[in-house]
Amino acid sequence: MSLKFGTSGLRGLSAELVGSPSYVYAAAFAKYLLDQNLAASGDRVLIGYDFRDSSPAIAANVRQAVHDTGLVPVDCGTLPTPALAFYGLELGAASTMITGSHIPADRNGIKFYLPSGEITKQDEKAITQRAAGISAPETAAEEVPFEELGKEAVARFMQRNRELLAPEALKGLKVGIYQHSTVARDMLAGILKDFGAETVLLGRSETFIPVDTEAVSGETRAALKSWSSDHSLDAIVSADGDGDRPLIVDETGEPVNGDICGFLAALFLKANRIVTPITSNSGIETACVCAVRRTKVGSPFVIAGMDVEASLDSALVVGFEANGGTLTASDFQVAGGTLSALPTRDCFLPILAVLATARVANSPVSTVTAALGLNATASDRLKDFAQEKSAAIMAWLTEEEGNLALFLKPVGVPAAVDTLDGLRITLEDGSVMHFRPSGNAPEMRCYVEASSPEICKHLLESGLNLLVSFDRTETA
Numbered sequence: 001m002s003l004k005f006g007t008s009g010l011r012g013l014s015a016e017l018v019g020s021p022s023y024v025y026a027a028a029f030a031k032y033l034l035d036q037n038l039a040a041s042g043d044r045v046l047i048g049y050d051f052r053d054s055s056p057a058i059a060a061n062v063r064q065a066v067h068d069t070g071l072v073p074v075d076c077g078t079l080p081t082p083a084l085a086f087y088g089l090e091l092g093a094a095s096t097m098i099t100g101s102h103i104p105a106d107r108n109g110i111k112f113y114l115p116s117g118e119i120t121k122q123d124e125k126a127i128t129q130r131a132a133g134i135s136a137p138e139t140a141a142e143e144v145p146f147e148e149l150g151k152e153a154v155a156r157f158m159q160r161n162r163e164l165l166a167p168e169a170l171k172g173l174k175v176g177i178y179q180h181s182t183v184a185r186d187m188l189a190g191i192l193k194d195f196g197a198e199t200v201l202l203g204r205s206e207t208f209i210p211v212d213t214e215a216v217s218g219e220t221r222a223a224l225k226s227w228s229s230d231h232s233l234d235a236i237v238s239a240d241g242d243g244d245r246p247l248i249v250d251e252t253g254e255p256v257n258g259d260i261c262g263f264l265a266a267l268f269l270k271a272n273r274i275v276t277p278i279t280s281n282s283g284i285e286t287a288c289v290c291a292v293r294r295t296k297v298g299s300p301f302v303i304a305g306m307d308v309e310a311s312l313d314s315a316l317v318v319g320f321e322a323n324g325g326t327l328t329a330s331d332f333q334v335a336g337g338t339l340s341a342l343p344t345r346d347c348f349l350p351i352l353a354v355l356a357t358a359r360v361a362n363s364p365v366s367t368v369t370a371a372l373g374l375n376a377t378a379s380d381r382l383k384d385f386a387q388e389k390s391a392a393i394m395a396w397l398t399e400e401e402g403n404l405a406l407f408l409k410p411v412g413v414p415a416a417v418d419t420l421d422g423l424r425i426t427l428e429d430g431s432v433m434h435f436r437p438s439g440n441a442p443e444m445r446c447y448v449e450a451s452s453p454e455i456c457k458h459l460l461e462s463g464l465n466l467l468v469s470f471d472r473t474e475t476a
Contacts, residue, residue, distance in 0.1 A: 005124040006439035007298030008345070009111035011100065014054035017108050020136030022058045026065035026096060028130035029112050032123070033094050034069065035130075038114055041070040044147070046095035048076040048084035050241045051181045052208050054108050058098045060143065061136075062110070067144035068137075077150035080184045080243025081111060082346035083157035087149070088113050089342070090156060099242035102212040103441055104383075111242075117343045121300050154187065161191050161348050163336025165356050171196030173359055176227050176236035176249075179204040180211055184243030184347055191348065192237075197355070200231050211238065213245045214323045215380040215445075216255050225253030235358070235365050237351045244345035246324040248354050250365035257281070257377050260369050261350040262320020266290065268353035269332045269339075271318040275305040278420050279322040279434060279447050283374040296421040297436065302327060303343050319343075322379065322447070326350045378456040379447040381438075382467060390437035390444045393470055397423060397435075407470070408433070411462045431455065433463050 003012035003021050010025055033039035045066045049055035055078075063073040074093070076084055081097045088095035097111040112119045112127065119127070175197045179185035185204065192199050203223065211220065224236055228251065236249035248256045259280035266274050267288065274290045277297045285292045293309060295301040302319040306329035309317045317329040325345025332339045342349075358365045397404050404414055404425065412427035422436030424447075432449035444467055448459040 004439065005128070006441070008101065008300075009097075009099075009109045011103070011107060011109040011441060014052065014100075014106055014108045017110075018054050018057040018061070022061040022098075022110065023065045023136040024131050024134045025110060025127065026062040027069055027134050028127045029094075029096065030066050030069035030071050031130050031134070032127050033071070033114070039071060039094055042072060044072045044074045044091065044093045046074045046076050046084055046088050046091070046093055046149070046153070047098070048079050048081070048095070048150075048153070049098035050100070050183050051078060052100060052105055052108055052241070054105075055098045058108060058110070062096055062098065063146050064144050067146070073144065073146040075146050075148050075150065076153045077148070078183045079150060079154055080157070080187065080239070080347070082244055082342060082344055082348065083153055083187070085113050085117070085344040086157050086160060086342055087153035088115065089117065097242060100210075101242050102210050102240040102245065104210050105208040107441065113344070118299060118303055120304065124300075157348075158187060158191060160339070161352065162194055164334050164339060164349070164352050165195055166335040168196040169335070169356055170359055173234045173355060174198045174200065174232065175355065176200045176202050176231060176233045178202050178224070178227075178236055178238035178247065178249075180209040180238065181205050181207065182211065182239045182241055182243055184239040187243075188237060188239070188348070188351070191352070192355075195352075200227075200233065202227050202236070208241070211240055211247065212381070213240055213247045213255075213258055216247070221253075221255070224249050224255065228253035235355060237355075239347040240323075243347050244325050245321075246326075246347035246350045248324070248351060248365070250369065252366055254366070256354065256365065256369055257322075258324025259284070259320065259322045259377070260372065260374065261324040261354055262318070262326045263287070263372065264357055264368070265320065265326045265350040265353040266318035268357055269316070269318055269328070269334070271316045271330075271332075273309040273312070273315050273317045275302050275309055275317065275319040275329075277302065277321055278418060278424055279379075279436070280320070281374045281377050282432065282449060287372050287374055294420070297321070298439075299325070299327065299345055303329075306343060320350070321345065324350055375449050375451060376453045376456045377447065377449045378453070378460045379445060380460055380464060381443045381445045382464060384442055385444040385467075386442050387437065393444075393467065394423065394435070394437060407466060410466065411459060431459060433459055435463070435467070
């Protein structure tokens with residue numbers, strides 16, 4: 001099996017996951033729950049999934065594995081990951097989400113949640129160790145009995161979001177919803193209408209479309225600009241496949257960077273402590289009075305950092321990633337009362353926070369984001385970039401002093417390097433270029449930061465070209 005845990009869950013080829021590996025890892029997870037007294041025989045395990053063609057078959061394997069291990073599978077159907085996780089926290093039940101998030105449809109994955117929330121890196125190791133000793137049944141069993149609680153899970157999450165803002169808080173806004181194939185599409189439409197926004201439904205698809213909120217494709221950007229102009233929209237909102245990363249587009253049709261979305265959510269909630277990966281905008285520390293903790297990329301690392309911050313007196317902790325997924329480790333007072341902590345990525349909180357901030361300010365979204373005074377940032381990825389090639393590049397860049405300077409000679413002179421997660425290089429002119437291989441997919445990411453979008457665009461193109469050129473040289 002070539003499955004791997006990455007920044008958020010287990011990932012692999014769909015063709016592989018629809019077979020025995022999904023049974024094996026789900027059984028290993030269930031066994032881990034029992035071994036650690038996190039569940040007892042007969043306890044429920046919630047199961048949700050996205051709209052990928054492979055997800056229902058994988059969910060059936062997970063249901064069988066949970067049942068065979070002595071636990072009770074509960075099918076919650078297609079719903080956003082944060083909705084499933086929130087319901088699990090309320091019930092005190094473990095849960096699994098079958099999703100590949102933003103990656104192509106030929107790949108899929110499984111996210112695992114303990115009754116207390118997301119699994120840690122230590123949990124991942126323990127599950128992997130147990131998986132090595134488990135075999136799937138040689139023949140498929142008849143469909144096992146299971147409960148269905150999808151409607152209840154969706155209803156509870158919708159109620160949580162209805163409490164975030166005052167009634168009619170978004171009245172006067174005209175918001176497009178890019179529906180594509182995200183499981184959040186109908187819930188987003190419903191919650192925005194509940195708050196009084198006029199909504200325009202856009203681009204719904206019955207075929208799975210991978211939308212990466214960190215690297216919006218040129219085709220998608222063109223469609224967003226066209227929709228924004230054609231419908232005179234104040235904003236367009238969307239999410240990735242499983243609804244834990246937001247896509248927020250301003251009135252000009254330009255996507256708002258995910259770290260800005262998360263930052264605005266933290267300001268909206270009046271957080272006093274922020275936890276975010278090193279890939280988020282470096283100006284956040286100086287743009288607020290919050291204490292800021294930086295981590296490696298991935299929700300397990302953000303959550304670990306949030307746990308540390310939440311242990312401090314009077315801490316009000318928000319975490320977010322560069323993809324915009326926003327997490328909370330504290331309870332916050334909001335319009336409808338208390339918003340309980342939800343330490344998993346969520347697209348709904350930042351979407352509602354950004355729109356509400358713009359509405360209260362009576363300003364366009366672009367004005368609200370510009371007022372933060374942060375540098376421009378951009379990111380993209382090279383797809384089908386072998387992990388062995390990524391590893392070879394990173395090894396060479398750090399192997400000898402001078403290699404990095406030689407590699408970056410076409411774009412600038414490195415002044416400082418941070419190796420917390422990949423290679424984050426600050427150039428002499430203050431610009432930033434960050435190279436980071438994917439942990440569980442054949443992809444290489446490049447993040448850049450500079451004083452203007454134009455410089456960012458040039459840096460990003462240059463960084464990706466440097467990687468491709470190096471790759472061709474190495475494989476010639």
